[in-house]
Amino acid sequence: MSWLDSFQTAQKEKPFLYTSGFPVLNRSFFPGFHTPAMKSTCSAKIQVKSPIPHLELSLVSHQVCWLTPEQTAGKQKPYMYTQGQAVLNRSFFPCFDTPAVKSTYSATVKVPEGFTAVMSATTWEKQEKDNTFTFKMSQPIPSYLIALAVGDIVSAEVGPRSRVWAEPCLIEAARKEYDGVIEEFLAVGEKLFGPYVWGRYDILFMPPSFPFGGMENPCITFVTPCLLAGDRSLVDVVIHEISHSWFGNLVTNANWGEFWLNEGFTMYAQRRISTVVYGAAYTCLEAATGRALLRQHMDNTGEDHPLNKLRVKIEPGVDPDDTYNETPYEKGYCFVSYLAHLVGDQSKFDAFLQAYVNQFKFQSIMADDALEFFLEYFPELKKKGVATIPGFEFDRWLNTPGWPPYLPDLSPGETLMKPAEELAELWAASILNMEAIKAVDISAWKTYQLVFFLDKILQKSPLPDTNVAKLSEMYPKISKAQNAELRLRWCQIVLKNNHEPEFGKVKDFLHSQGKQKYTLPIYRAMWSGSESARALAVETFSATAPQLHVNVQNYVKKILASEPGRT
Ligand code: BES
Ligand code: ZN
Numbered sequence: 001m002s003w004l005d006s007f008q009t010a011q012k013e014k015p016f017l018y019t020s021g022f023p024v025l026n027r028s029f030f031p032g033f034h035t036p037a038m039k040s041t042c043s044a045k046i047q048v049k050s051p052i053p054h055l056e057l058s059l060v061s062h063q064v065c066w067l068t069p070e071q072t073a074g075k076q077k078p079y080m081y082t083q084g085q086a087v088l089n090r091s092f093f094p095c096f097d098t099p100a101v102k103s104t105y106s107a108t109v110k111v112p113e114g115f116t117a118v119m120s121a122t123t124w125e126k127q128e129k130d131n132t133f134t135f136k137m138s139q140p141i142p143s144y145l146i147a148l149a150v151g152d153i154v155s156a157e158v159g160p161r162s163r164v165w166a167e168p169c170l171i172e173a174a175r176k177e178y179d180g181v182i183e184e185f186l187a188v189g190e191k192l193f194g195p196y197v198w199g200r201y202d203i204l205f206m207p208p209s210f211p212f213g214g215m216e217n218p219c220i221t222f223v224t225p226c227l228l229a230g231d232r233s234l235v236d237v238v239i240h241e242i243s244h245s246w247f248g249n250l251v252t253n254a255n256w257g258e259f260w261l262n263e264g265f266t267m268y269a270q271r272r273i274s275t276v277v278y279g280a281a282y283t284c285l286e287a288a289t290g291r292a293l294l295r296q297h298m299d300n301t302g303e304d305h306p307l308n309k310l311r312v313k314i315e316p317g318v319d320p321d322d323t324y325n326e327t328p329y330e331k332g333y334c335f336v337s338y339l340a341h342l343v344g345d346q347s348k349f350d351a352f353l354q355a356y357v358n359q360f361k362f363q364s365i366m367a368d369d370a371l372e373f374f375l376e377y378f379p380e381l382k383k384k385g386v387a388t389i390p391g392f393e394f395d396r397w398l399n400t401p402g403w404p405p406y407l408p409d410l411s412p413g414e415t416l417m418k419p420a421e422e423l424a425e426l427w428a429a430s431i432l433n434m435e436a437i438k439a440v441d442i443s444a445w446k447t448y449q450l451v452f453f454l455d456k457i458l459q460k461s462p463l464p465d466t467n468v469a470k471l472s473e474m475y476p477k478i479s480k481a482q483n484a485e486l487r488l489r490w491c492q493i494v495l496k497n498n499h500e501p502e503f504g505k506v507k508d509f510l511h512s513q514g515k516q517k518y519t520l521p522i523y524r525a526m527w528s529g530s531e532s533a534r535a536l537a538v539e540t541f542s543a544t545a546p547q548l549h550v551n552v553q554n555y556v557k558k559i560l561a562s563e564p565g566r567t
Contacts, residue, residue, distance in 0.1 A: 063091040063550065065209075071547045072151065072207045073225060074167045077114065079151035079207055081222070083215060083549070084144040086256050086320040095143040100254045100364045102140035109133045109148065116153040118165055120145055120217035122199050137218070139197060140362050142252055147217040149204055159183040165220070166205035173228045174205050181235065185242050188276045193246040193269060194354045197361070201242065209514035211549040213237045216244035224515050226484035233447035233483060236274060236286055243269035246357045254364040256320035260310040261367055264332015265353075268340075271333070272350070284413030285448050287333070291407070292455045294330035298403060301325070308401035310335060311367060321551055334404035335397050339374060341406065342386050352377050367398055416449050424456035427471055430464040442475065447483055454478065454489035461496040468497040479505075488518045495525040495533055503536055510540050514548045516555070523559045534564060 067079040082092050090097035109117040110132045118124065121135035137146075155163040156175040162182040164174040182201060190196050202220040205228065214223040214237045221241040227234045247265035267290070274283040298308060306313070308327050314320055340349040352374065359373055371394050375382040387394045392405050410417075423440050426433055442450070457463070457471070472479040479502070481487055491506045493499075510522060526537035537560060545553055 063088045065549060067151075067207055067209070067547075071209060072167060074152060074169045077152040079149070081149040081151075081206065081210075082147050083211070083222075084146055084217075085215065086144060089143045089146055092148075093146075097143045098255065099142040099144060099252050102142050102252070102362060102364065104137050104140055105146060106134070106136045107148070109135070109150070111150050114152065115150050117148065117150045118153060118202075118204060118220055119149075120147045120219055122219060139218070141218055141249065142364065145216070145218050145249060147215070147220075147222060149206070149222065151207075153204070155202070159186075161186070161200050163200075163202045164205065165202060166225075167207075170205055170225060170228065173230070174203070177228050177230070177232060178203065178235075178238070181232065182238070182242075184277060185235075185239050185273055188273045189242055189245065189269070192272055192276070192350050192353065194357050196245055197250065198245055201245070203238065208512060209547045209549060211514060211516040211552050213515060213517065214241040216241040216248060218245070218249050224484075224513065226513050226515060226518075229447070229483045231447070231483075234485065236270065239273050239277075240266060240270040243273065246353075250362065251357055251360040252364045254366050255314070256323070257312045257314045258367055259312070259320070259323075260328035260332035260335070261365070261370060263328045264310070264336050267329050267333035268336040269353070280412035281416055282413075282446070282448070284410040285416045285452060287408070288410050288413055288417060289448060289451055289455060290326075290330050290333065291410070292452075292459075294326045297326040303402040305401055309399055311398040331404045334407055337408035338392065338397070338404075338406040341408070342381055343378060416446075417452055420445070420449055420453035421456055424453055424460060427457060427467060428460040428463055432467065432470065437474070442477070447485060450478060451485050451489060454486070454493060458489060458492050458496060461493055463497060468493060468499045469501070472499075472502065484509075484513065484515070484518065488521070491522050492525055495522070495529050498530045498533065500532060503532070507536065507540050511544055514544070514552055516549070516552045519548070519552055520555055520559065523556050527559050527562070527564055 063082075065081050065083070067081075069075050069077055072079045082089065084092070087097050089095060105121075107119060107121070109119070110130065111117050113131055115131070116126075117133040117135075119133075119135040119137075120141075121137040122139065123134075123136045125134045126132075127134070152167055153165050154168050154171050155165045156171050157163050158175060158178045159180065159182045162178075164171065164178055166174045182203075186196055186201055198218050200219050204220050204222050205225045206222050208225055210222065210224050212222075212224065213227070214221055221238070223237060223241070227237055243266045244262070247269050248262040251261075251265075253259055253261040271283050271287055274286065298305075301308065307323055307325055308331070310328065310331055312323050312328075314323060340346070343349045343352065355377060356370065356373060360369065371387070375387065396405065419440065423437070423442070426437050426440075442453075445453070461468075463471075478486055479490055481490065487505070487509045490502075491509050494502045494506060506522060506526070510519065523537055523541070526533045526540075541556055541560060545556070548556070
């Protein structure tokens, strides 16, 4: 679709808009079967307001996800959804698609009978007579936070300001998983960071191909159905998305090169809420798995990779999503923890965070704004010159790639980490000490303790021959797990050890969901594995590609096009 400014026309008076359908360009103009094999008539109602056209007909493209019934949990009705972050909403509606600009919005969505629409909006109203839903977001937000989903969706109440939304076949599981827990997270968040300004906090469980763990669309977080673990073990994702209500959605990074401002502060806020609700031991254990992911990422890319700076240079024409990695999350977390360490008093730092949100709410800012405010808020630290302590310069944090110069103390998690580490050590031996192994009872271990154990096993892999087979037999709780975080690690272990008898589990996991952070590491592991692992990658991708989000599809294609072992 081409938008011309008036100066680009012959008359130079009015803007001009045209479309050209050949060969398949119309797929970003309207939904339909974009093949010359199909013919049909059509009618359109288009309202154009100068100077920026406002189209009453929804403009949709392949970045708006259209799912067939088979791609949903219930397999009965089709489904559509949008995912705006980082720059996909420009193909959903005309907008200034930058996080630097904020506005309110309203929308009217007409759907076929038997469908429900939800949006990231303050109000939701349904006109029964014509299946029309109206939405109004009354707070200014950046374009990437506008989101729409339409499908066979129902809801259930789980708190005074919260509902879960899901396909009918998942709603009971969703209600059970979150009944009564959301409000506590919101209340702790408000106590720490100030008022929750968005009114409702709902959660929508997406179809299995949703590419993220969670997306913080205001008023209604979109999440992967993998969170329905049955034991509330994956709530940290919800705490993370709730934390974005202050960091990201209220105070927003002004451009995607400053993404760490959204994610680093959010990781810090998430772990503050988690510490209050679940205690320091559990939270430090979860943070240790985050640190392991950062280690893995830096080992894969090399510490000096330019993406391993907090502030990233995104050249014109580069899709910010292509720069996505663990650094803004976990190095960002370390930097915010370092600021807290400089202050030295948790309650004073909490008060600073609250003041920071209050200072910059509804604005988009750069790291310099945040750091300047920090130094103004703590003048004694400014006087001490904390911004330039050799080795820990703020400038170095932002602009030098590499491992964080400061790591927060995670020792409160030792009680949970130590036994897991020792058990992994036992399993890495060439002659297994089964007596010592059997003496460790893992039946009471929580998901993240098992995850930590499996990460250690993965680091030590490949294990001596037959150890993985024995490990699998000894702990069906792990090797037959339904929990997605455990399945991811188990698949990685199976592949790193080329444990062919369990390749079927890799295939099943990739067929069951399409989260990017699960899908890509597994394809990378397959591609750098044996010939049969590579064959499995090709076979699985040809079967599952159509149900993956187009971004994830493209990333997998890139892996499969690379020289094996060099992804
Ligand atoms: N905002 C992100 C998801 C995202 C990032 C979408 C970049 C598109 C581009 C979301 O808040 C997030 O970080 N989700 C994580 C949760 C985890 C860190 C607990 C995820 O999906 O894994
Ligand atoms: Zn996030």
